[in-house]
Amino acid sequence: MSFLLVAEKHKILQLVSTAGHGTGRLDTDSIQNHPVNLPPLPEQKKIAKILSTWDKAITTTEQLLANSQQQKKALMQQLLTGKKRLLDNNGVRFSGEWKDIRLKAVLREEKSRNKDNTIERVLSVTNHSGFVLPEDQFSKRVASDDVSNYKVVRKGQYGYNPSRLNVGSFARLDRYEEGLLSPMYVVFSVNEMHLNSDYFLYWMSSNEATQRITGSTQGSVRDSVGFDALCGFPFKLPPMDEQQKIASVLAKANQEITLLQQKIDALKQEKKALMQQLLTGKRRVKVDEMEIA
Numbered sequence: 001m002s003f004l005l006v007a008e009k010h011k012i013l014q015l016v017s018t019a020g021h022g023t024g025r026l027d028t029d030s031i032q033n034h035p036v037n038l039p040p041l042p043e044q045k046k047i048a049k050i051l052s053t054w055d056k057a058i059t060t061t062e063q064l065l066a067n068s069q070q071q072k073k074a075l076m077q078q079l080l081t082g083k084k085r086l087l088d089n090n091g092v093r094f095s096g097e098w099k100d101i102r103l104k105a106v107l108r109e110e111k112s113r114n115k116d117n118t119i120e121r122v123l124s125v126t127n128h129s130g131f132v133l134p135e136d137q138f139s140k141r142v143a144s145d146d147v148s149n150y151k152v153v154r155k156g157q158y159g160y161n162p163s164r165l166n167v168g169s170f171a172r173l174d175r176y177e178e179g180l181l182s183p184m185y186v187v188f189s190v191n192e193m194h195l196n197s198d199y200f201l202y203w204m205s206s207n208e209a210t211q212r213i214t215g216s217t218q219g220s221v222r223d224s225v226g227f228d229a230l231c232g233f234p235f236k237l238p239p240m241d242e243q244q245k246i247a248s249v250l251a252k253a254n255q256e257i258t259l260l261q262q263k264i265d266a267l268k269q270e271k272k273a274l275m276q277q278l279l280t281g282k283r284r285v286k287v288d289e290m291e292i293a
Contacts (some may be wrong), residue, residue, distance in 0.1 A: 037280070043289045047278045050285065054271040058264060065260040072253040078205045078209065079246045082236060086138050087244050096239040104231035106195040109185040112152040114180055122147060123179040125159050130171030150180040156197065157189045165225040172201055186227045196240060198247035209233075 039047070078084035085094045092210045123131045131153075144150075153159045155177050160170040161184060173179065181187060190197050203209055217223040238246070277283035 006293070018158075022246055026247045040287075043285060046285045046287050050278065051271065051275065053276065054267060058267045058271070061260060061264050061267060065257065066262060068253070068257050068260060072250070072257065076202060077251060079249065080203050081208065082238070086249065088241065092238070094242045094245070098239075098240060099109065099117070099237040100180075101235050101237050102231060103233045103235050106191045106200075106235075106237070107188050108191065108233055109159055109187055109227050110153070112187075114148055116227045117148050118148075119152060119178055119180050121176060121179045122150065123153065123159075123173075123181055124169050125161060125164075125169045125181075127164070127168035127170075129160070131173050131175060149183055151183060151185055151187045153185075153187045154168065154178045155179050158185050159185050161185055162226050166217055166223045170193055170204055170207070172197065186214075186230070188227060188230075194240070195237065196247055198245035198251065199238075201244040202247060202250050203235075205250055208230050227280070239275060253291060 038044075041117055043051075045132060075084075079086070082098050087093050124134050126132055146255075153173050155173050158170070158172050159181050162182075190200050214227045216225050216233075237243075278285065
């Protein structure tokens with residue numbers, strides 16, 4: 001039965017009718033009278049066994065991904081708070097003092113506008129993909145016809161919507177040389193003489209930053225975090241060489257996560273292609289006598 005449900009999934013979904021309240025409904029007569037291509041039982045079992053191998057590989061890799069994500073989270077908690085100190089390039093553990101500052105000491109708001117209309121690329125910031133083209137997200141351009149008052153954001157600078165910082169809509173522009181953001185956005189840069197940009201990007205996704213953001217919106221009518229509020233956040237500033245080392249370690253953890261995600265995506269694509277071949281009879285599997293018995 002499970003073989004049939006998987007093999008005929010798309011055709012069966014076409015039989016589903018929508019009830020008045022929007023709930024999908026599958027008529028019993030329709031499913032009973034639906035013609036199917038049914039291979040011999042031994043071949044069904046062999047196909048199911050082959051596909052289960054891919055399922056196991058996907059499940060195993062997904063568990064590895066979850067473990068890596070958890071390990072990175074724990075590593076960030078230790079490294080970005082100074083609870084764990086790394087070794088420098090000479091094998092000596094970092095021991096320099098972390099300075100207690102406010103972020104206003106290392107951030108600068110960027111207020112350039114597109115007054116001469118030389119820039120056309122309008123961007124937005126999401127909590128899952130960072131800077132994106134609005135047409136990719138909404139399937140259409142959502143910007144105003146007149147973008148002369150839009151804020152300019154350049155490569156390496158940061159942008160966020162003050163009313164969505166609490167859900168993680170914050171990013172650094174890495175993909176494009178420049179772009180435009182709606183006037184409601186905040187655009188700023190970091191003083192890279194004192195603050196490593198990669199280190200700051202990791203810190204903004206840390207538990208501490210999340211707590212600061214949540215704390216700054218409590219009691220307010222709107223969950224909004226303006227640039228002045230962001231600049232008021234307390235921040236522990238490690239020596240520059242230690243910032244760079246921490247960022248490097250976390251980048252390697254990120255790379256491992258990315259590779260595992262790519263492997264999962266590849267396995268799913270392979271399984272999908274295999275299903276298309278095996279469940280339609282375009283590709284037949286050989287069943288030996290032992291399996292028939």
